[in-house]
Amino acid sequence: MTVGMFAALAAGIAIGLGTIGTGIGQGIAISHAMDAMGRNPEASGTVRTSLLIGLAFVESLCIYALVIAFMLMGKVQ
Amino acid sequence: MLYLASTTGAEAPITEHAAESHGYLTFHAPDAHLLTFIFWTWVMMAIVIVVAVLARKGVGIIPKGWAGAMEHIYDWIVDLSLNMMGKEGLRYIPFAMTIFLFVLASNWLALLPLPTIHFGEEAGAYDFKMHVSGPPVIGGREFHELALEAPSGNQNTTLALALISFVAFTFYGLRKHYERARYGGGHHHHDVPGEAPDESHHDPEPSHDHPVLDPFGATMVGFLSWLAHFIEPTPTLWRSLDGVLRYALVPLLCILFLFLNIIEEFARIISLTIRLFGNIFGEHQVKAGLLLAMGAFAGLAVGGIKAAAAGAVLGGGLLSVLLWASSVFVTLLGALAGFIQAFIFMVLSLSYIAHAVADEH
Numbered sequence: 001m002t003v004g005m006f007a008a009l010a011a012g013i014a015i016g017l018g019t020i021g022t023g024i025g026q027g028i029a030i031s032h033a034m035d036a037m038g039r040n041p042e043a044s045g046t047v048r049t050s051l052l053i054g055l056a057f058v059e060s061l062c063i064y065a066l067v068i069a070f071m072l073m074g075k076v077q
Numbered sequence: 078m079l080y081l082a083s084t085t086g087a088e089a090p091i092t093e094h095a096a097e098s099h100g101y102l103t104f105h106a107p108d109a110h111l112l113t114f115i116f117w118t119w120v121m122m123a124i125v126i127v128v129a130v131l132a133r134k135g136v137g138i139i140p141k142g143w144a145g146a147m148e149h150i151y152d153w154i155v156d157l158s159l160n161m162m163g164k165e166g167l168r169y170i171p172f173a174m175t176i177f178l179f180v181l182a183s184n185w186l187a188l189l190p191l192p193t194i195h196f197g198e199e200a201g202a203y204d205f206k207m208h209v210s211g212p213p214v215i216g217g218r219e220f221h222e223l224a225l226e227a228p229s230g231n232q233n234t235t236l237a238l239a240l241i242s243f244v245a246f247t248f249y250g251l252r253k254h255y256e257r258a259r260y261g262g263g264h265h266h267h268d269v270p271g272e273a274p275d276e277s278h279h280d281p282e283p284s285h286d287h288p289v290l291d292p293f294g295a296t297m298v299g300f301l302s303w304l305a306h307f308i309e310p311t312p313t314l315w316r317s318l319d320g321v322l323r324y325a326l327v328p329l330l331c332i333l334f335l336f337l338n339i340i341e342e343f344a345r346i347i348s349l350t351i352r353l354f355g356n357i358f359g360e361h362q363v364k365a366g367l368l369l370a371m372g373a374f375a376g377l378a379v380g381g382i383k384a385a386a387a388g389a390v391l392g393g394g395l396l397s398v399l400l401w402a403s404s405v406f407v408t409l410l411g412a413l414a415g416f417i418q419a420f421i422f423m424v425l426s427l428s429y430i431a432h433a434v435a436d437e438h
Contacts, residue, residue: 060352
C-alpha cells in the first residue's frame with residue numbers, strides 16, 4: 001500500500017460520506033419547505049428564497065468534500 | 078488543474094520549475110493556464126458591458142430587447158433586497174446586480190464549448206480546448222490553443238469575488254455605523270417587507286439635515302460601535318443574566334464570542350470562494366470526464382470499422398452516443414446550477430450586508 005493508493009481510497013470515501021450527509025440534510029430541508037409552501041402558498045416566495053440560501057449552506061459542505069477529493073486525486077500516482 | 082493539490086507531493090518540483098521558468102506571478106499555476114483564465118475574464122466582461130450598453134437603448138415605459146431582460150433581473154433583485162432589509166436594501170442593489178451579472182456571465186461562458194479534447198501529460202490536460210486558427214498573442218506570448226473556460230472555475234477568480242464582497246460588507250457596515258452616529262437613530266427603515274419602492278427611491282436615507290455629531294466624533298463613535306459588533310451577543314447576555322453568573326460567565330463568553338466572530342469573517346470568505354469554485358469546477362470535470370469516455374468509445378468504434386468488427390462498431394458507437402447525450406444533459410444541468418450559484422453568491426453577499434447594517438436592539 002502506497003500513499004497514492006490510500007489517497008485514491010480516501011478521495012472516494014471523502015466524497016461518498018460527504019454526499020450522504022448533505023443528501024439527507026437537503027432532503028429534509030426541501031421536504032419541510034414543500035410542506036410550508038403547501039400549507040401557506042402565499043408565503044412560497046419567501047420560503048423558496050430561504051430554502052435556496054439554506055441549501056447553499058448545506059451544499060457547501062459537500063463542495064468542501066469534493067474539493068478535498070480533488071486534492072487527494074492529485075496525490076494518486 | 079487544481080494546483081492546490083500539487084503544492085506538496087511528487088509534482089511539487091515540476092510545478093515550481095514551470096512557474097519559475099515562465100517568470101510570471103503564478104500562484105502555483107503555469108502562466109499559460111492563468112493567462113487563459115484572465116483572457117476569458119476580459120472577454121466575458123466585454124460581453125457583459127456590451128449587453129448592458131445595448132440594454133440602455135431599449136429603456137422606456139415598455140422596455141424593448143435587452144432592456145426587458147435587465148429590468149426583469151433588476152425588479153427581482155429589488156424585491157429580494159426589500160424583503161431582506163426594507164428600504165435600506167435599495168442602496169445595495171447596484172453592488173448586488175453587478176455581482177450577479179458577473180458571476181452569471183462567468184458561469185455561463187463555458188456553456189458554449191467548441192470542445193476538442195486535448196490529451197496531454199500536464200496538469201489540466203482534461204479541459205475543454207478550443208482550437209483557434211492562428212496562434213493569438215497575449216502579453217507578447219503565442220498561444221497555440223486557448224481553453225474556453227469559465228472564469229469562475231478557477232479559485233483565483235472566486236477568491237477575488239469573495240474578497241470584493243468582504244470589502245463591500247465591511248465598508249457598508251462601517252458607513253452605516255458612521256451615519257447612525259452622525260444623524261442619530263437610523264430607525265426609519267422598518268418598512269413593511271415587500272412594499273413597493275416609492276418616490277424617495279433615489280434617496281432612501283432622508284432627514285440628513287440635523288446632524289447629531291460632527292464628522293470626527295461620528296467617525297470615532299461609529300468605528301467603536303462597529304468594533305462592538307465583534308462581541309455581538311454579549312450585551313444581550315449581560316442583560317438577561319444576573320448575580321454571580323453575570324460577572325463570572327459573561328466576560329469569558331465575551332472572549333469566546335470575539336474569536337468566533339473573527340473566525341466567522343474568514344469563514345465567510347472561504348466558503349464563498351470554495352462554493353462557487355467547487356461547483357463550477359466539479360461540473361466541468363464531470364463534463365470533461367463524460368466527453369473523454371465518449372472519445373474513447375468513439376475511437377473503439379472507428380477502430381472497429383477498420384478491423385471490420387461489427388460488435389465494436391455497434392457497442393462503441395452506441396455508448397459514445399449515450400455519453401454524448403448525457404454530456405448534453407450535464408451541460409443543461411450546468412446552466413441551471415450556474416444560475417443558482419450566481420443567485421446564491423448574490424443573496425449571500427446581500428445577507429452579509431444586511432447583517433452588517435442591521436440595527437442592534
